[in-house]
Amino acid sequence: MNIVKWIINLIKVLNSNQAPGQVAGGIAFAFMLALIPANNLLWIVLFIFTFFLKIHNGIESLFLILFKLITFLFDPLLDSIGYSVLTFPSLYNFFTKLANVPLMPFSRFNNTIVMGGLVLGVVLWCPIYILFLWLIKLYRNKLKTAIENSRLVKGFLRLPLISFIVKLVSKVSSLSSTSAR
Amino acid sequence: MISKEKKEVKFKGKKPFKKKIKGNIFEKKILKKIYISRDKEYILSLYERDKEGNYILKKESFTKEEMKKIKSIADAVNKNSGGIFDFTKVGLLLVIVAGIIIFSVLFKNRLLTMALKSGLEAIFNAKAEVQGLNFELLNAKISIRHLEVANADAPMKNLFELDKTEIHLNSEQLLYGKFIAKNIECQGIRWNTDRKTSGALPGGKKPSDKKSATEEKKESKPLLDIGKIDVNKLIADNKTNIKSMALISNANLEITSLTNKWDDNLKNSKKRIDEVSKGVEEIKKIDVNSIKTLEQAQQALNKINTYVPAVDGLKKDIEKMGKDFSADKQKVESLKKNIQGSIEGDYKFFQSLLKLPKGGVKGIAISLAQDILAKKLGNIYYYALKALEYSNKLKDDKPVKKEEKKQEPVRSRGRNIYFPTKVYPRFLIQNFAASIGRKNENFYLDAYLRDVSSDPDLWKKPTTFHLGHINYGEELILNGKIDSRTKTKEPLVLEFQANNFPLEIQDSLGFLNIKYFKARYRFRTAFSLSKDLGTRGTAIINFKDIKMEVMNKEEIVSKIIYEAITDAPNVVLEINYLIEPDGKVIIDGKSNIDKLIAGKVGKILDQYAKKYEKQLKDYLSKQINEELKKNETLAKAFNGLEDLSKGNLKDADALKKLLEEKKKEINDKIKSETESKLKEATKNIKLPKF
Numbered sequence: 111m112n113i114v115k116w117i118i119n120l121i122k123v124l125n126s127n128q129a130p131g132q133v134a135g136g137i138a139f140a141f142m143l144a145l146i147p148a149n150n151l152l153w154i155v156l157f158i159f160t161f162f163l164k165i166h167n168g169i170e171s172l173f174l175i176l177f178k179l180i181t182f183l184f185d186p187l188l189d190s191i192g193y194s195v196l197t198f199p200s201l202y203n204f205f206t207k208l209a210n211v212p213l214m215p216f217s218r219f220n221n222t223i224v225m226g227g228l229v230l231g232v233v234l235w236c237p238i239y240i241l242f243l244w245l246i247k248l249y250r251n252k253l254k255t256a257i258e259n260s261r262l263v264k265g266f267l268r269l270p271l272i273s274f275i276v277k278l279v280s281k282v283s284s285l286s287s288t289s290a291r
Numbered sequence: 292m293i294s295k296e297k298k299e300v301k302f303k304g305k306k307p308f309k310k311k312i313k314g315n316i317f318e319k320k321i322l323k324k325i326y327i328s329r330d331k332e333y334i335l336s337l338y339e340r341d342k343e344g345n346y347i348l349k350k351e352s353f354t355k356e357e358m359k360k361i362k363s364i365a366d367a368v369n370k371n372s373g374g375i376f377d378f379t380k381v382g383l384l385l386v387i388v389a390g391i392i393i394f395s396v397l398f399k400n401r402l403l404t405m406a407l408k409s410g411l412e413a414i415f416n417a418k419a420e421v422q423g424l425n426f427e428l429l430n431a432k433i434s435i436r437h438l439e440v441a442n443a444d445a446p447m448k449n450l451f452e453l454d455k456t457e458i459h460l461n462s463e464q465l466l467y468g469k470f471i472a473k474n475i476e477c478q479g480i481r482w483n484t485d486r487k488t489s490g491a492l493p494g495g496k497k498p499s500d501k502k503s504a505t506e507e508k509k510e511s512k513p514l515l516d517i518g519k520i521d522v523n524k525l526i527a528d529n530k531t532n533i534k535s536m537a538l539i540s541n542a543n544l545e546i547t548s549l550t551n552k553w554d555d556n557l558k559n560s561k562k563r564i565d566e567v568s569k570g571v572e573e574i575k576k577i578d579v580n581s582i583k584t585l586e587q588a589q590q591a592l593n594k595i596n597t598y599v600p601a602v603d604g605l606k607k608d609i610e611k612m613g614k615d616f617s618a619d620k621q622k623v624e625s626l627k628k629n630i631q632g633s634i635e636g637d638y639k640f641f642q643s644l645l646k647l648p649k650g651g652v653k654g655i656a657i658s659l660a661q662d663i664l665a666k667k668l669g670n671i672y673y674y675a676l677k678a679l680e681y682s683n684k685l686k687d688d689k690p691v692k693k694e695e696k697k698q699e700p701v702r703s704r705g706r707n708i709y710f711p712t713k714v715y716p717r718f719l720i721q722n723f724a725a726s727i728g729r730k731n732e733n734f735y736l737d738a739y740l741r742d743v744s745s746d747p748d749l750w751k752k753p754t755t756f757h758l759g760h761i762n763y764g765e766e767l768i769l770n771g772k773i774d775s776r777t778k779t780k781e782p783l784v785l786e787f788q789a790n791n792f793p794l795e796i797q798d799s800l801g802f803l804n805i806k807y808f809k810a811r812y813r814f815r816t817a818f819s820l821s822k823d824l825g826t827r828g829t830a831i832i833n834f835k836d837i838k839m840e841v842m843n844k845e846e847i848v849s850k851i852i853y854e855a856i857t858d859a860p861n862v863v864l865e866i867n868y869l870i871e872p873d874g875k876v877i878i879d880g881k882s883n884i885d886k887l888i889a890g891k892v893g894k895i896l897d898q899y900a901k902k903y904e905k906q907l908k909d910y911l912s913k914q915i916n917e918e919l920k921k922n923e924t925l926a927k928a929f930n931g932l933e934d935l936s937k938g939n940l941k942d943a944d945a946l947k948k949l950l951e952e953k954k955k956e957i958n959d960k961i962k963s964e965t966e967s968k969l970k971e972a973t974k975n976i977k978l979p980k981f
Contacts, residue, residue: 127326127367135375147702162384164370164377185703196708209710212463223705250326 116172118278123169124249134242135163136170141238142231143170144177145184146224152217181227188226195225299352305365307372308334310351314344324371330364337361400424415450417441418490431462441490442483449486454479454726464715472720480727525641526910532640533911535633539918542626546925549619550932557935560609564942567601571946574598579956585968588961595954602950606943616936623929630922634915641907679783679820682743682754682775716746735761747776766790783820789813794834804842804849810834810862818870826870834862859883 123133139160146153160170196205208214218224257263267276302310307321317338325331338346353361404424411419423436434457442450455478461471526533574595582588719742726737738758744750753774760767768788774781789812796808811834818828837856841849856862866880 125327127324127330127364127371129324129371130326132371147705162377162380164373164375182702185705189703189705193706193708202710205708206710206712209712213466215712216466218707220708220710221705222708223703226705251328 114275114278118275119168120172123166124246125254128166129164130243130246130250131239132164133166133169133246134239135165136160136167137173137242138235138239139163139165140170140173141177142227142235143174144181145188145227145231147218147221147227150216150218150221150224151213152219152224152228155217184227184230185223188230189222190226191229192222192224192226195229196220196222299354300358301352302348302350302358302361305362307368308337308348308361308365310348312338312346314340314346317346320372321368324368325364326371330367333360334364395428400426411438411440412492415440415443416492417443417446417450418492429462431460431465433458439484439486441486443491446489446491447486449482449484449490451480451482452484453477461715467715468717469715470718471715473722475720475723477725479729480725481729523910526907529641533637533915535630535637535915536918538633539630539915539922542630543918543922543925545626546623546922546929549623550925550929553616553619553929553932553936556612557932557939560612560939561935561942563605563608564939564946567598567605567946568942570598571602571949574950574953577953577957579953579960582957582960585961585964588957588964592954592957592961595950595957599950599954602943602946606940606947609940609943613936613940616933620929620933623926627922627926630919634911638908638911641911679773679775682747682773714749716744716749718745719743719750733761733763735759747774751776753779764791765793767792781819783826784817785819786817788815805852806840806842809836809838811836828868828870830866830868832864832866834864837862 139156143153143157143160146156161167195201205220208219219228266272312321321334322331325334337349339349341347403426404421407424408419408421411421418441420437420439421435422438424434426433434455435453437452437454438456439452440450442448455476457474457476459472459474461469461473464471577591577594579591582591720740722739722741723743724737724739726735728735736759738756740756741754742750742752743754744752747753753772753776756769756771756773758767758769766789768786768790770786772781772784774783791811791813794808794810794812797806813833813835814830815832816828816830818826820826839853839856841853843849844853862882864880864882866878868879869877871877
């Protein structure tokens with residue numbers, strides 16, 4: 111049932127007046143959090159920090175789960191990135207100071223996967239943000255109408271289970287524009 | 292039903308939708324924040340532009356459905372406008388943080404002070420005062436500037452009073468499960484101090500008249516009294532320690548057994564010699580000159596040869612027996628030597644019990660210092676060793692690797708790159724300090740203990756401690772270092788000072804004719820313990836304000852001692868001591884008054900010493916003399932057997948010699964007879980002529 115809820119939530123957000131930037135931001139943060147292993151203070155702090163930002167936290171949680179399913183594939187890459195960063199000679203003094211800052215060891219920043227995840231997450235944050243911003247706009251401006259009007263979708267929507275879901279979506283969402291017309 | 296639904300409501304405005312909105316604001320802040328084109332068109336349909344470019348709402352009332360739609364679009368616009376931060380959530384967080392700060396600044400310490408005060412009052416049933424309490428949760432620190440609790444039984448007195456008291460832990464290391472105490476301090480502990488106001492609680496219990504005063508009667512061990520030594524009793528009390536008696540008895544048993552054995556062996560051997568001798572008598576009777584023919588000579592030689600194996604066998608046996616006998620004789624000699632050594636050992640043991648102060652004035656120095664050293668140094672050493680033991684116990688055992696449950700992680704664990712950090716041991720007290728009373732008061736005690744650690748190798752510092760104690764002018768200072776690190780050379784270093792302590796000796800310096808000796812002394816020493824847990828050190832003892840009385844001032848020894856000690860402004864003793872692992876203190880020393888009285892007093896003491904030594908020797912000799920005599924007789928008897936053994940060997944040799952001589956004579960006869968026969972034969976042979 112949760113999966114249905116998430117799908118409903120996703121459809122609702124995509125079809126609502128939610129700013130595309132907020133949705134894209136949520137997805138970009140979800141990707142970053144998915145890359146960083148969760149058992150450390152850094153992850154917790156980042157996760158809490160996103161709650162104070164104007165991003166869609168529901169979308170963030172949904173995509174976090176989705177990305178988590180695939181991020182293990184990045185581990186070898188994260189390990190080598192993290193290792194390169196942590197063993198970079200110019201950064202040695204900085205990391206030594208960081209290691210001696212109270213509570214910092216709990217962030218496990220000295221772990222190659224954590225550091226690699228953080229670095230790759232930060233680097234890919236903008237591209238992912240821009241990508242999803244473009245995709246959302248594309249969907250809202252062009253795809254949405256085309257999908258709604260396609261015969262395949264119309265036939266698909268007539269299926270009993272799907273019509274039930276659509277009714278459910280209409281009930282919970284504020285897609286008033288379609289119902290008002 | 293339809294008319295009810297279509298009933299219109301007057302529009303009162305819903306942010307950001309107002310009746311009149313400026314053109315640029317409407318376009319930038321409203322239309323741009325609506326992302327569904329149908330919604331955008333709907334909002335535009337509600338407004339119309341005036342000449343100035345402002346957007347004016349077309350109508351003033353809407354149906355409920357229209358109002359609902361406008362409200363939902365308005366909410367979305369509001370959500371989509373503003374910065375990247377959600378200021379509602381940030382504001383909420385700031386309020387919570389501010390609340391915590393305000394609470395900790397304004398109320399936390401007050402509340403804790405009140406809680407502590409009421410808690411103490413409930414426990415002690417008297418007024419309690421807490422001043423300057425400061426609690427820092429993040430810093431894991433609590434400190435109190437002053438605390439006092441009144442005595443419920445005597446309201447104008449305090450039960451106890453504390454000055455600066457602080458507990459400061461390392462909060463970060465607590466998260467790692469490590470106990471790191473940066474400072475534990477309790478200064479100015481006092482009790483029974485006066486109060487200006489009554490400390491009774493309203494409605495509290497009435498004071499009782501209980502008085503607790505217990506005085507322990509001090510027992511002082513009498514020092515050495517050379518005039519009252521009972522040598523006989525000393526030996527009787529330590530009879531079990533006399534080793535020579537048992538050794539002599541055992542030696543006697545062994546010598547007796549050896550004597551019996553060799554007596555039998557040698558007699559049997561003699562018997563065999565006699566038997567062989569009888570046979571050999573016949574050989575003796577052979578007259579070589581009476582032998583005329585070679586046949587007769589050959590017969591005589593054969594007869595001799597029949598006795599040769601018997602004589603050879605006998606000789607060999609007797610020689611072997613002689614060797615065995617010599618070995619046993621050496622055994623007896625060594626037993627005798629052991630007995631001598633054991634007697635010497637026993638004598639030395641009893642001599643040590645006498646503790647005779649040889650060398651005159653050394654005895655005085657040691658006698659005066661013995662009490663101080665035994666009490667002070669012995670105890671300090673005992674407690675220092677205990678501290679060393681506890682310090683070693685505190686050390687972490689080698690970490691045992693826990694077997695982690697093997698779980699196949701979906702994600703890689705990565706690698707940890709380690710940077711140099713300050714690593715703390717599992718347990719550490721950087722500073723523990725306490726003081727009782729105040730400086731310049733009659734009673735004051737201060738102590739500290741620093742760097743107590745479960746892993747001194749990691750912490751790289753030894754444990755240091757200090758104890759200072761003043762009690763009505765008597766001062767005691769102890770400074771020390773306990774080093775439990777693996778590569779340490781000095782596990783224990785101690786400095787000890789006792790100033791202005793009284794010493795009173797009565798009836799125990801009788802051998803010096805001193806009736807009593809009173810003085811104040813200053814004692815200083817420093818020593819370090821080596822890894823074999825034994826230590827040597829030097830102590831200096833200064834005596835001042837000496838008061839003494841001798842038994843008879845006219846007597847020469849008393850006079851010398853009295854004048855030497857009372858004339859010297861300070862008597863200084865230098866004591867060399869050895870502390871054995873069991874805490875026993877062995878001392879030797881000299882003093883600055885040695886030269887004055889050394890010769891004269893020394894002679895008298897030496898006389899005493901010699902007298903007792905002779906007495907001891909005589910008594911011991913008497914005790915073991917009887918056994919020793921028996922031992923000597925047995926040893927003599929055993930040695931007597933040696934002559935018998937030698938005689939046997941001689942007899943065997945004589946027999947052998949006799950046989951050989953006879954054999955030679957006969958052989959010579961045969962040779963000469965053969966030669967004469969050969970000559971005769973050659974004469975009769977005619978050789979052919981060529």
